[in-house]
Amino acid sequence: MTDIPQSAAPADALTELLPPLTPNEAAVEAARCLMCYDAPCTHACPTHIDIPKFIKKISTENLRGSARAILESNLLGATCARVCPVQELCEGACVLGAEHKPIAIGRLQRHAMDFIHGKETDLFPVSQPTGKKVAVIGAGPAGLSCAGELRKRGHSVTLFEKRELAGGLSTYGIIGLREPVEVALAEVAMIEKLGVKVESGRELGAGVSLADLSANFGAIFLGVGLGTTPALGIPGEDHIVDGLQYIEQSKLDAPNLVVGHRVVVVGAGNTAIDCATIAKRLGAIEVTMVYRRSEKEMTAYPHEYDFIKREGVGFSFLTQPVRVHSENGTVKSLECLRMSLGPRDASGRPSPQPIAGSEFLLPADQVVKAIGQQRPSLASQLKLRTKSEFIQVTADFETSLPGVFAGGDCIRARGAASTVMAVQDGKLAARAIHERLVARG
Amino acid sequence: MENLPRVQFTKGWWHVADLNINFAGIRSPNPFWLASAPPSNSGMQVHRAFEAGWGGAVWKTIGAPVLNVSNRYGAWHYGGQKMLAINNVELISDRPLEINLREIAEVKRAWPDRAVVVSAMVESKPETWHDIIRRIQDTGADGVELNYGCPHGMSERGMGAAVGQVPEYCEQITRWIMEVATIPVIVKLTPNISDIVMPARAAVAAGANAVSLINTLNSIIGVDLDTFEITPNIGGKGGHGGYAGPAVKPIALNMLAALGKDPVMRASKLPISGMGGISTWRDAAEFLLLGAGSLQVCTAVMHYGFRIIEDLCDGLSNWMDDKGLATISDVLGRSLHRMSDFNDFDLSFRSVARIDQQKCIRCNLCYVACNDTAHQCIDPIAKDGRVVQPQAYDISANGKEEAVNTRPSLLVREADCVGCRLCYNVCPVEDCIQMIEEPSGRPPVTWAQLSESQREVTEDWEEMKKYREKMGIDIH
Numbered sequence: 001m002t003d004i005p006q007s008a009a010p011a012d013a014l015t016e017l018l019p020p021l022t023p024n025e026a027a028v029e030a031a032r033c034l035m036c037y038d039a040p041c042t043h044a045c046p047t048h049i050d051i052p053k054f055i056k057k058i059s060t061e062n063l064r065g066s067a068r069a070i071l072e073s074n075l076l077g078a079t080c081a082r083v084c085p086v087q088e089l090c091e092g093a094c095v096l097g098a099e100h101k102p103i104a105i106g107r108l109q110r111h112a113m114d115f116i117h118g119k120e121t122d123l124f125p126v127s128q129p130t131g132k133k134v135a136v137i138g139a140g141p142a143g144l145s146c147a148g149e150l151r152k153r154g155h156s157v158t159l160f161e162k163r164e165l166a167g168g169l170s171t172y173g174i175i176g177l178r179e180p181v182e183v184a185l186a187e188v189a190m191i192e193k194l195g196v197k198v199e200s201g202r203e204l205g206a207g208v209s210l211a212d213l214s215a216n217f218g219a220i221f222l223g224v225g226l227g228t229t230p231a232l233g234i235p236g237e238d239h240i241v242d243g244l245q246y247i248e249q250s251k252l253d254a255p256n257l258v259v260g261h262r263v264v265v266v267g268a269g270n271t272a273i274d275c276a277t278i279a280k281r282l283g284a285i286e287v288t289m290v291y292r293r294s295e296k297e298m299t300a301y302p303h304e305y306d307f308i309k310r311e312g313v314g315f316s317f318l319t320q321p322v323r324v325h326s327e328n329g330t331v332k333s334l335e336c337l338r339m340s341l342g343p344r345d346a347s348g349r350p351s352p353q354p355i356a357g358s359e360f361l362l363p364a365d366q367v368v369k370a371i372g373q374q375r376p377s378l379a380s381q382l383k384l385r386t387k388s389e390f391i392q393v394t395a396d397f398e399t400s401l402p403g404v405f406a407g408g409d410c411i412r413a414r415g416a417a418s419t420v421m422a423v424q425d426g427k428l429a430a431r432a433i434h435e436r437l438v439a440r441g
Numbered sequence: 442m443e444n445l446p447r448v449q450f451t452k453g454w455w456h457v458a459d460l461n462i463n464f465a466g467i468r469s470p471n472p473f474w475l476a477s478a479p480p481s482n483s484g485m486q487v488h489r490a491f492e493a494g495w496g497g498a499v500w501k502t503i504g505a506p507v508l509n510v511s512n513r514y515g516a517w518h519y520g521g522q523k524m525l526a527i528n529n530v531e532l533i534s535d536r537p538l539e540i541n542l543r544e545i546a547e548v549k550r551a552w553p554d555r556a557v558v559v560s561a562m563v564e565s566k567p568e569t570w571h572d573i574i575r576r577i578q579d580t581g582a583d584g585v586e587l588n589y590g591c592p593h594g595m596s597e598r599g600m601g602a603a604v605g606q607v608p609e610y611c612e613q614i615t616r617w618i619m620e621v622a623t624i625p626v627i628v629k630l631t632p633n634i635s636d637i638v639m640p641a642r643a644a645v646a647a648g649a650n651a652v653s654l655i656n657t658l659n660s661i662i663g664v665d666l667d668t669f670e671i672t673p674n675i676g677g678k679g680g681h682g683g684y685a686g687p688a689v690k691p692i693a694l695n696m697l698a699a700l701g702k703d704p705v706m707r708a709s710k711l712p713i714s715g716m717g718g719i720s721t722w723r724d725a726a727e728f729l730l731l732g733a734g735s736l737q738v739c740t741a742v743m744h745y746g747f748r749i750i751e752d753l754c755d756g757l758s759n760w761m762d763d764k765g766l767a768t769i770s771d772v773l774g775r776s777l778h779r780m781s782d783f784n785d786f787d788l789s790f791r792s793v794a795r796i797d798q799q800k801c802i803r804c805n806l807c808y809v810a811c812n813d814t815a816h817q818c819i820d821p822i823a824k825d826g827r828v829v830q831p832q833a834y835d836i837s838a839n840g841k842e843e844a845v846n847t848r849p850s851l852l853v854r855e856a857d858c859v860g861c862r863l864c865y866n867v868c869p870v871e872d873c874i875q876m877i878e879e880p881s882g883r884p885p886v887t888w889a890q891l892s893e894s895q896r897e898v899t900e901d902w903e904e905m906k907k908y909r910e911k912m913g914i915d916i917h
Binding site for chain 2: 027028030031032034035036037038039040041043044045046048059088089090092093095096098099420421424428
C-alpha cells in the first residue's frame with residue numbers, strides 16, 4: 001500500500017475542532033445557566049459533577065474553584081469535557097434544552113480545565129500517608145481515576161502501563177480533532193503530581209506477575225480496557241488496516257500515516273467514525289462506511305453520525321465485506337454482500353442475513369476496520385470469572401479474586417462504554433479499596 | 442436628506458395613539474426628552490438626537506466654570522448584562538457658556554417643534570441666577586430646568602444637591618429665579634434626601650412651573666479586587682458619584698408616586714417630568730401611569746445611542762393602541778389611585794402559588810427558594826405520587842433518560858402557602874407559576890381598621906393569638 005500517492009492535507013486537519021471559549025463567551029454562557037437545584041445535568045453525568053456549582057464559579061471568575069469542583073468528582077475533567085457524549089448526558093438533560101439551547105456544559109468545563117492546565121496549582125491536599133500500597137494496572141481513564149482517588153486518600157499508588165505513554169485511549173485512541181494528545185498527557189501529569197508513581201512499559205502477564213503484585217500491594221485494580229480489533233475473517237484480511245492503529249498513528253506519527261484515495265471503513269461505531277474523519281480530513285477523495293445492519297442499529301451517537309455526514313462521508317448500509325481484492329500488494333476493491341434484517345439476535349438487534357448472489361465490488365485502495373475491540377484477554381489469563389467475556393465484578397468492583405478490583409471498558413458488559421463511565425468506575429473502586437484497606441487496619 | 446420629511450414616529454400610519462405632550466406649556470411631539478447629561482452636551486448631538494426622533498432635550502447643565510477628570514464613569518454589570526447602572530463624577534458642561542448659548546439658539550431655531558429646555562446651575566446669588574436665566578431666555582429655549590440635584594463636585598461648592606437637600610434653599614433660590622423667568626421653570630429634585638416631598642413642596646411654594654425627578658443617587662460603584670483601588674480609579678483615588686440606569690428605576694417610581702400622592706403637590710397640579718432608569722417603552726409607560734408628564738432618558742442612550750427613540754415611541758404607541766388609550770393625558774397617572782400603604786392593605790386578601798405542570802421545566806429554583814428561605818410548602822413528587830427528597834438518585838445513575846424521566850414534579854401545598862410570591866419571582870419560565878387568588882373566608886380588614894376597632898390585638902401577642910384562632914389564621 002506504500003505506493004499510494006499522498007495528497008497534501010492541511011496541517012491543521014486534525015487539530016481540535018472546537019475553539020476554546022473566550023473569557024467573555026464563557027461568562028455569557030455561564031450566566032445563562034439557571035443554577036437548577038438538584039440539577040438534572042448532575043444526575044445525568046455518570047461522575048455526578050456538580051455542574052451548576054462549577055458554572056456559577058465561572059460566572060464569578062473563580063476559575064480555580066471551578067476546576068476544583070469538576071476534579072472533585074472527575075479527575076479526568078479535561079478529557080471528559082472533550083470526549084463525553086454530552087448530548088446523551090449532561091447537556092441532553094439540561095432543562096433549557098426543551099425550548100432553548102442547552103447550556104454548553106462541555107465547553108464550559110473545558111474552559112475551567114484549560115485555566116488550570118499547566119499551572120503549578122495544588123488542587124487537592126493529599127491525606128496523611130496510610131502506609132498502604134495499591135497497584136493499578138492500566139493507565140487509561142479508569143486506572144488514572146482510581147489511582148488519583150486512592151492517592152488523595154493517602155495511599156501509595158503505583159500505576160503500571162504496558163504502553164510507552166500513559167492515558168490509554170485518551171492518548172492513543174481518540175482523534176486529535178476531539179482531544180489532542182497534550183490534553184491527555186497533562187492529565188497524566190496531574191495524577192503524577194498527586195504522587196502516583198507511573199511505570200510505563202510494564203505489562204501484567206509480561207514481566208509483571210499477579211503473584212508479585214499480590215505479595216507487594218494491599219490491593220490491585222485492573223483498568224486494562226479491551227483488546228485489539230477482531231479479525232473480519234475474510235480473504236485478504238492482511239491488507240486491512242486496524243482502525244485503532246490508524247487513529248493512533250494520526251495522533252502520534254501523522255506524517256507517516258498512509259491514507260488512501262478511496263477509503264472504505266468497516267463498522268459504524270464511534271471509532272469507525274473517527275477513522276472515516278481521519279481519512280476524509282487527511283486527503284481521501286472518497287470515504288465510505290460499510291455496515292452490515294441499517295442506520296437504525298448503528299452504535300455511533302446520533303451527533304457523531306450527523307457530524308460525519310457533514311464531513312461528506314458516504315454510507316453503505318446492509319453491507320457485509322467478504323473479500324479484499326488486491327493486485328501486487330495494492331488494494332483494488334472490497335467485495336461485499338447485500339444484507340437484509342432478520343429476527344432479533346442475542347444483542348436485541350435485528351440480525352443481518354446475507355442475500356444470496358448479491359455480491360458487488362466497492363472500489364477502494366484502503367480498507368480500515370473498526371468493528372469493536374476484543375474482550376479482555378487478561379480475564380482468562382488470570383482465571384477471573386467473566387460475564388459475556390467481560391470481567392465480572394461485584395457492586396464494589398471486586399473481581400472473583402479477593403483484593404483484585406476492576407473497572408472501565410474491561411467490565412462493561414452492558415451499556416455504552418465511555419471515558420466518563422470508566423472514570424466513575426475508577427472512583428467508586430477507589431472508595432471500595434480504601435474502605436477495605438482502612439478496615440483491615 | 443434636507444428635502445425628506447423628518448422622522449416622525451408619533452403619527453406613523455400604523456399608529457393611532459397621539460404621543461404629543463404639553464408639559465407646563467412646553468410642547469413636544471412625544472414625551473421623550475434627553476435628560477440633562479452627556480448626550481445633550483452640544484448642538485451637534487442634540488441636532489442628531491432630534492433627527493433620530495427625540496421629542497425634546499434638556500441641555501446639559503450650563504453655569505459655573507468647571508474642569509473635569511478622566512475615568513469619570515463607573516458601571517455595574519451583573520450576570521452578563523452590561524451597565525445595569527452607571528455612576529459618574531462628570532460635572533456640568535465644561536464647554537464655554539457662550540458656545541452653549543449660541544448652539545442652544547441654533548438648535549431651537551432649526552427645531553421649532555421640539556422641546557429645548559436648558560438646565561442651569563450657578564452660584565447661589567440672586568444676581569448670578571437672574572443673569573443666567575435671562576441669557577437662557579434670550580436663546581429662545583422653551584424652558585429652564587434648575588439643577589438642584591448634582592451630587593458630586595458642584596455640591597461641594599454649595600450648588601446642586603447642596604441646594605436640593607435643603608428645602609428652604611430650594612424655595613429661596615427658586616423665588617429669585619421666578620422673579621425674572623418668562624419661560625416655564627422646572628425644579629429638578631435630588632433623591633439623596635429622606636423625604637422627596639419636602640423640596641417638591643418648596644418648589645411649589647416658590648411658584649415653580651414643574652418639577653423633575655430623580656437626579657442621580659450617591660454611590661460607590663465598586664472596588665478593584667486586583668489593585669484595591671476605588672472604581673473608577675481617578676489617579677489612585679475614587680469617590681462617590683451619581684448613580685443612574687436601569688437599577689434605579691424602582692427608586693424613581695417610588696419618589697414619583699410619593700409626589701403624586703402628596704396633597705400639596707396634587708393641589709398645585711404641577712406637572713412632573715419623570716426620569717431614573719427609563720430604558721424601554723415599558724419603563725416609560727410605568728412612569729406615565731404613575732403621573733410623569735414628560736420622560737427623560739440618559740443611561741439607555743449612553744449605552745445604545747439616540748436610535749433607541751424608535752422603539753420607545755413605537756412600543757409606547759402600540760401599547761396605547763392595544764389599551765385603547767388615545768393620548769398621553771389618557772395614560773397620565775392612571776395607576777396612582779392604586780397607590781396605598783401597608784395600613785390600608787386588606788389583611789384578608791389571600792393568594793397561593795400554583796405551578797403549571799405543563800410549563801414547568803423542573804429547575805427546582807422555586808423549591809430551593811421556598812424550602813431554604815420561605816415557607817417550605819413546595820414538595821418534589823415522584824411519578825408514583827410519593828414526596829421525595831432531592832438528590833435521592835443512586836450513585837450509579839447516568840444518562841439523560843434516567844435524569845429526565847425520574848425527575849420529580851413540584852407541587853405547592855396550597856394550605857401551607859402564605860402567598861409570599863418568592864417562587865413566582867424566581868421562576869425562569871413565563872407564566873409557569875401563578876399567584877391564584879383564593880378566598881380566605883374572612884371579611885376584609887386593614888391594619889388601620891384593626892388598630893381602631895380592636896387595638897389590643899395590634900398591641901398584645903396574647904390578644905393577637907386569640908384573634909388568629911377566632912379568625913382561623915394559622916401560621917406554621
